[in-house]
Amino acid sequence: MRIEIVEGDITVRPVDAIVNAANSSLLGGGGVDGAIHRAAGPELLEACRELRATKLPDGLAVGAAVATPGFLLPAKWVIHTVGPNRHAGQTNPALLASCFTESLRIADGLGARSVAFPAVSAGVYGWDARKVAQLGIEAVRAYAGRPLEGEKPMVELVEFVLFSEETAGIFRQALEESGGGP
Numbered sequence: 001m002r003i004e005i006v007e008g009d010i011t012v013r014p015v016d017a018i019v020n021a022a023n024s025s026l027l028g029g030g031g032v033d034g035a036i037h038r039a040a041g042p043e044l045l046e047a048c049r050e051l052r053a054t055k056l057p058d059g060l061a062v063g064a065a066v067a068t069p070g071f072l073l074p075a076k077w078v079i080h081t082v083g084p085n086r087h088a089g090q091t092n093p094a095l096l097a098s099c100f101t102e103s104l105r106i107a108d109g110l111g112a113r114s115v116a117f118p119a120v121s122a123g124v125y126g127w128d129a130r131k132v133a134q135l136g137i138e139a140v141r142a143y144a145g146r147p148l149e150g151e152k153p154m155v156e157l158v159e160f161v162l163f164s165e166e167t168a169g170i171f172r173q174a175l176e177e178s179g180g181g182p
């Protein structure tokens with residue numbers, strides 16, 4: 001599994017699946033969530049409403065993930081995950097690691113070969129981008145070693161797509177510190 005750091009807008013990435021840093025309601029918000037809903041078009045919100053009305057009446061739990069189509073996006077799927085909110089006292093790093101692992105599990109189940117992650121929880125939810133970078137990269141590497149039931153993962157490329165040069169630099173450094181290239 002290759003890991004790449006990209007500076008830019010996740011909504012334009014030509015990958016099979018992009019991950020959304022959503023909230024438990026799945027009904028939209030600001031930040032990357034707002035950008036993804038704007039770019040995917042209103043059908044994305046309809047699909048999220050449908051999930052709430054069927055599989056997820058209580059919303060999506062922190063650390064869990066669920067997929068919808070990508071509609072107008074270049075990506076075929078959006079995988080929605082909910083990061084822990086530091087401002088609400090959610091400081092357990094295992095919850096953040098779970099966002100990455102569960103998203104990859106869903107991506108593998110869909111047969112996605114390339115997945116793009118934003119810096120989940122590093123915006124409104126108040127986590128330090130360094131911590132998100134370390135945990136995210138570590139979780140991806142760990143997943144690459146033990147995917148679905150002894151099979152090789154379908155996912156071959158994981159991108160971390162960061163909106164600012166500063167955050168991209170933080171992720172590049174974390175990738176180097178974690179052992180360089182994959």
Ligand code: AR6
Pocket residue numbers: 008009010011021022023028029030031032033034035036083118119120121122123124125126161162163164167
């Ligand atoms: N592409 C890539 N990264 C982006 C983009 C984009 N288009 N837009 C923002 N970012 P945040 P969270 C970066 O706040 O902390 C929402 O309202 C941003 O600079 O989007 O998990 C949800 O509905 C930051 O580095 O997500 C939730 O209520 C990173 O994405 C809540 O915010 C994550 O910032 C989730 O908060």
